[in-house]
Amino acid sequence: MPFVAATRSLGAAGLFALSVLRASKPTRDFFAELTREIYKIGARSLPIVAAGGAFVGLSVTLLGYRALETYGATGQVSALLGLGLYRELGPVLTALLFVGRAGSSIAAELGLMRATDQITALSLMAIDPVAKTVAPRFWAAVVSVPLLTAIFVSLAITAGYFEAVHVIGIDGGTFWQTMKDSVDFHDDFLVAFIKAAIFGATSALVAAYVGFHAEPTIEGTSVATTRAVVNASLLVLMFNFVLSALLFRS
Amino acid sequence: MRGPRLEFAVGAFLLLALASLLVLALASTNNKWGFGGQTYPLKARFSSVGQLRTSAPVKIGGVVVGQVSDISLDPVKYDSIVTLSIDDRYKDLPADTSAGVFTAGLLGESFVGLSPGGDVETLKPGDEIALTQSAVDLMQLVGKYMFSGGGEKPAAASTTSTPSDAPTEQIK
Numbered sequence: 001m002p003f004v005a006a007t008r009s010l011g012a013a014g015l016f017a018l019s020v021l022r023a024s025k026p027t028r029d030f031f032a033e034l035t036r037e038i039y040k041i042g043a044r045s046l047p048i049v050a051a052g053g054a055f056v057g058l059s060v061t062l063l064g065y066r067a068l069e070t071y072g073a074t075g076q077v078s079a080l081l082g083l084g085l086y087r088e089l090g091p092v093l094t095a096l097l098f099v100g101r102a103g104s105s106i107a108a109e110l111g112l113m114r115a116t117d118q119i120t121a122l123s124l125m126a127i128d129p130v131a132k133t134v135a136p137r138f139w140a141a142v143v144s145v146p147l148l149t150a151i152f153v154s155l156a157i158t159a160g161y162f163e164a165v166h167v168i169g170i171d172g173g174t175f176w177q178t179m180k181d182s183v184d185f186h187d188d189f190l191v192a193f194i195k196a197a198i199f200g201a202t203s204a205l206v207a208a209y210v211g212f213h214a215e216p217t218i219e220g221t222s223v224a225t226t227r228a229v230v231n232a233s234l235l236v237l238m239f240n241f242v243l244s245a246l247l248f249r250s
Numbered sequence: 251m252r253g254p255r256l257e258f259a260v261g262a263f264l265l266l267a268l269a270s271l272l273v274l275a276l277a278s279t280n281n282k283w284g285f286g287g288q289t290y291p292l293k294a295r296f297s298s299v300g301q302l303r304t305s306a307p308v309k310i311g312g313v314v315v316g317q318v319s320d321i322s323l324d325p326v327k328y329d330s331i332v333t334l335s336i337d338d339r340y341k342d343l344p345a346d347t348s349a350g351v352f353t354a355g356l357l358g359e360s361f362v363g364l365s366p367g368g369d370v371e372t373l374k375p376g377d378e379i380a381l382t383q384s385a386v387d388l389m390q391l392v393g394k395y396m397f398s399g400g401g402e403k404p405a406a407a408s409t410t411s412t413p414s415d416a417p418t419e420q421i422k
Binding site for chain 2: 035036038039042043046082147148150151153154157176179180181183184185186188189193
């Protein structure tokens with residue numbers, strides 16, 4: 001009965017998400033853990049996100065220039081860059097980089113905690129293991145991914161600016177004004193960061209879920225890591241389509 | 251890594267990210283922080299709106315003063331009613347202001363252009379603009395050029411040759 005099994009695992013994941021929300025209490029210990037997790041999964045993802053953003057900005061600018069050249073509308077390349085980054089590329093690529101960089105480490109850490117019976121030990125000491133291990137990682141991801149998206153987008157726009165203005169030779173004033181005219185503060189800018197927060201929550205939940213419920217063996221940990229990256233990436237891409245369809249009307 | 255150094259690293263990360271958020275919001279968006287409310291509606295009837303879509307700009311003398319908020323069809327007269335939301339700063343448009351649907355360039359976006367008249371009466375929110383000019387269908391114009399008038403072959407060929415590759419983009 002594959003359908004029943006699929007529904008059951010979905011339900012288990014949903015209950016896990018609920019238990020994470022219920023376990024998130026703003027205690028002093030929680031904030032200490034949260035700070036550490038923001039450092040581990042947020043601040044240390046900064047270099048890869050920054051470099052990734054710069055290269056994406058460069059290639060989107062080149063691609064846009066090539067396509068718009070046909071119509072003599074090369075001045076519009078910054079509209080393409082801005083809209084493309086805020087609407088899709090920024091949140092999605094940041095989330096995918098985050099899944100690869102931090103999601104895998106969340107799953108591996110929790111999987112190893114499970115394999116070395118640390119999670120059982122926490123429950124034996126009457127400490128809620130979800131509150132101690134999962135909740136800080138979840139909230140750290142919800143905070144970090146939008147901030148990383150901001151860094152990704154700013155690096156991409158800066159790199160695109162250099163490519164467009166100093167290499168291709170588009171006028172700098174046109175570049176900024178076209179971007180300002182086409183990027184709406186609510187419809188594009190805010191939505192990008194709402195999307196990013198949802199992707200952060202999704203990827204952290206998936207990674208924590210598979211890590212937390214990994215087989216308590218070395219192999220189980222490696223399976224959990226793989227599954228975290230595969231499932232979280234897929235979910236991010238699927239949610240992105242759903243969110244784009246719901247949030248962007250024009 | 252624990253204690254003060256960790257907190258410094260996290261603080262630096264948060265500051266950097268928030269700073270880039272702020273710079274992005276200021277430098278790359280249209281800076282419309284408010285949630286509407288500072289616009290007022292005007293209506294205009296057109297027999298055809300062409301390629302006009304909602305959220306297209308409304309311009310006076312080339313300056314954007316608002317946007318198209320709704321396009322609907324009158325179920326009795328069968329002409330399209332375009333609702334414009336105009337920025338509150340331009341409150342006192344004369345009552346004999348006229349509206350037209352124009353296209354920016356050959357392939358550009360459609361927009362509504364307003365040209366204010368000289369009336370002392372002003373348009374109230376929700377009023378209808380009486381003088382309108384519908385969208386010009388480029389395809390029809392080209393068709394008329396191509397199939398009317400037999401004489402002056404070379405001249406006709408030269409006038410049609412420039413826009414001839416443009417309309418093919420629109421046939422889809």
